[in-house]
Amino acid sequence: MPNLEGRKYGFRALVGSWNYNLNEESSDRDYKLFLIPTFDDLYTNHQFSKSIIGELEDFDCHDIRKVSNLWWKANVNFLEVLFTEELLVNIELTSKSKHCINELFKNKDKIVIMNLPYLFNACVGMHITKKNDIDKGTEGTKHLIKMHGYETKMAMHSIRILDFLIRFANQGFKDFKKAIWYELDDPKRLLLLDIKHGKYTKEQYLEMATYMQNLVETEYKNFYMDKTVNIDTNEAILTLVKEIIKEELF
Structure with a gap:
C-alpha cells in the first residue's frame, strides 16, 4: 500500500x-x-x-x-x-x-493481559453500546433491521464480546487467540451465526444478552479486577x- x-x-x-x-x-x-x-x-x-x-x-x-x-x-x-x-x-x-x-x-x-481491569470494563461497555444500537444500525446494516426487526450483526458481536470475557477467564488468560477463535464444530459458533442470520427474535436476543451480562458481572468480574496492571x-x-x-x- x-x-x-x-x-x-x-x-x-x-x-x-x-x-x-x-x-x-x-x-x-x-x-x-x-x-x-x-x-x-x-x-x-x-x-x-x-x-x-x-x-x-x-x-x-x-x-x-x-x-x-x-x-x-x-x-x-x-x-x-x-x-x-x-x-x-x-x-x-x-x-x-x-x-x-x-x-x-x-x-x-503480555500486552493483552497488562491491564485486565480495563479489558473487562472496555468489553462490557462495548457490549452495552452495541446492544443499545441494535435499533439504529449503519448504512451497511439497516437492511438487517428491515429483515429481522433489529441489527442482528451488531447483536451477534455484542454476545461474542461477553463470551470472549468468559472464555479468556476460564483458561486463565493464557491464550487470547483461542478465546476469540471459534472452531467449526464449536456450538457457540453456530449460536453466534444464528443470531446474525436472524434465527432469534429481538426479545430472545435481549434475554440472552441480559443473562450473559449478569453472568460476567457476577461470576467473572473479580477474575479481571483482582489482576495487577x-x-x-x-x-x-x-x-x-x-x-x-x-x-x-x-
Missing part, C-alpha cells in the same frame, strides 16, 4: 470476523493500518486517523503512536491486531524498525514505538 497523505505505513493487520472464524462468503475484509507520523505531526502533536472505504477492502488508519494508549486501555478491537490472521509489514522500513514491530508482536501475550509492559511498547519513529524520520 502506498504512503497515505505523506505518511509512510508501518504495518497493516486484518481485523474482524476473519480473526474469529466467523467469516462467511459475504464478509468484508477490514484492516487496521498504522502509519509513521510526519515531522509536522510530531511538532503539532497531531495523531492522524482516517477511514478508507473500498470496493473490496476497508482501511481504518491510525498514527502508530496510538497503539500504546489503545492497548493500555484494552480496546479489544485493537488488541486483536496482535493476533491477526494476516499481517503485512512495510518492506521499505529499516531493518531496525521491522525488528521493533516484530518485538511488539513477540510480546503480544503491568506498567512495565506499556513502557516497553512506548520505547519500541519511539524507536520506530526515530528510525524512519531521523
